[in-house]
Amino acid sequence: MSESLSQQDISEILDWQQKIAIANHNNIFCHCRTCGYEWVDSTFDAICPTCTSKPDD
Numbered sequence: 001m002s003e004s005l006s007q008q009d010i011s012e013i014l015d016w017q018q019k020i021a022i023a024n025h026n027n028i029f030c031h032c033r034t035c036g037y038e039w040v041d042s043t044f045d046a047i048c049p050t051c052t053s054k055p056d057d
């Protein structure tokens with residue numbers, strides 16, 4: 001298991017780590033006014049994961 005990572009693999013890992021870091025930094029509490037679902041996301045305009053409605057339409 002000494003397979004070296006390609007440049008593409010590395011950039012994908014960095015991209016993924018950056019997304020996780022952004023999500024951890026923001027931790028925005030979202031509340032869906034359509035179905036009442038509550039979750040934590042990294043953006044204020046996150047789409048509801050249960051009913052896929054956007055907040056503030």
Ligand SMILES: [Zn+2]
Pocket residue numbers: 032033034035036037048049050051052053
């Ligand atoms: Zn919803």
